[in-house]
Amino acid sequence: MCLGVPLKVVEIRENNTALVDMGGPTLEISTIFTPEVKVGDYVLVHAGFSISILSEEEASDIFSALEEIEK
Structure with a gap:
């Protein structure tokens, strides 16, 4: 089973990429599937791509469901 993780966009970059907040560190992801994304949006990220x-x-x-799984 594969999981997507919701992350908040903190910066839009060139070449269909963005930085997302991972609760401290940031991660550069591809926004090729969500080109309309804006700073402040939450995106579902899987394998380095925002998929929605x-x-x-x-x-x-x-987030709540993932916290329940961790218990």
């Missing part, structure tokens, strides 16, 4: 844009509520729900 999430609402803040959707991101929060996924």
